[in-house]
Amino acid sequence: MLEIVKAGGWLMVPIIACSIIAAAIILERLWTLQEKRVLPKHIVSYVREWMQHNELEPEHLQQLHQSSPLGQILAAGLAARGLPREIVRERIEDSGRHVVHELERYLNPLHTIAAVSPLLGLLGTVIGMIKVFAAIMENGVGSPGALAGGISEALITTAAGLSVAIPALIGHRYLRSRVDGLVVKMEKEAWRFLETLPTQESYASYEYHEQSARLRRRA
Numbered sequence: 001m002l003e004i005v006k007a008g009g010w011l012m013v014p015i016i017a018c019s020i021i022a023a024a025i026i027l028e029r030l031w032t033l034q035e036k037r038v039l040p041k042h043i044v045s046y047v048r049e050w051m052q053h054n055e056l057e058p059e060h061l062q063q064l065h066q067s068s069p070l071g072q073i074l075a076a077g078l079a080a081r082g083l084p085r086e087i088v089r090e091r092i093e094d095s096g097r098h099v100v101h102e103l104e105r106y107l108n109p110l111h112t113i114a115a116v117s118p119l120l121g122l123l124g125t126v127i128g129m130i131k132v133f134a135a136i137m138e139n140g141v142g143s144p145g146a147l148a149g150g151i152s153e154a155l156i157t158t159a160a161g162l163s164v165a166i167p168a169l170i171g172h173r174y175l176r177s178r179v180d181g182l183v184v185k186m187e188k189e190a191w192r193f194l195e196t197l198p199t200q201e202s203y204a205s206y207e208y209h210e211q212s213a214r215l216r217r218r219a
Contacts, residue, residue, distance in 0.1 A: 008156035011124040015117060015157065019164045022113045025106045026171040033103065033175065038069050038182050044193055047074055051196075069099040069182075073190050081197050088197060092190050099186070103179045107172060114168035121161020128154025 005012045031037075043064075050060055065075035076095035080088045132151055 008160060009124060009127065009153045011120055011127070011157050012160060015120050015124075015160045015164055018113045018117050018120070018168075022110060022164060022168040022171065025110045025113075026168075026175070029106060029110075029175050033178050033182065035182065035185075038103070039185055039189065040068050040070065043068065043071055043074070044189060047078065047193070048196065051078075069103065070186050070189060072099055073186060074193055077190070077194060077197060085194070088194060092194060096183075096186065096190065100179070100183055103182065104176075107175055107179070110168055110172045110175070114165050114172055117161045117165035117168065119161070121158040121165075124157020124161070125154040128152070128157065 061075045061078055064071045073092055073095045077088055077092045080091040128151060
């Protein structure tokens with residue numbers, strides 16, 4: 001293996017680095033995007049029990065926020081309980097955008113690796129062919145040994161680049177589809193939970209109560 005790497009030339013270094021980074025991202029995302037870690041079972045039922053027993057203290061909300069991505073969304077909704085439904089919905093949507101951004105972490109670098117790796121291999125191919133033609137100009141076509149180095153470098157870097165790009169692209173597509181599936185499930189749980197939250201009827205009533213409170217404070 002070491003001989004193959006040496007034969008591929010210096011471009012094998014960034015290609016190998018890309019393979020290591022891609023493998024690390026795929027393994028980390030596979031661990032992080034487990035459904036039991038993103039959507040823990042019974043988390044909604046636990047929150048409903050807290051609400052029924054009036055146990056929604058700040059430490060409960062903090063614990064819920066740190067428990068999982070779904071918990072972070074539910075905690076945002078609970079923190080706004082009692083406000084108009086429109087405001088609670090906005091708080092949940094805003095928290096959901098942050099959660100989705102966290103779930104998609106490292107997917108763009110993985111896609112970049114999938115796009116760059118074959119280009120590095122192509123660059124190695126071009127460099128190898130340049131060496132081949134330089135050897136032909138110096139020694140003619142009668143010296144196979146002089147041509148073998150350039151040809152092997154061209155073929156090895158191309159194969160190495162494709163060997164990194166193909167798994168990286170497959171991993172990116174799979175992880176992207178997993179994120180999309182988890183987002184859909186979180187949306188269902190969040191909107192179902194929103195229906196159970198005690199909220200005011202409308203934003204207009206909220207504004208009315210706020211203005212009344214301000215007037216009372218001024219008086």
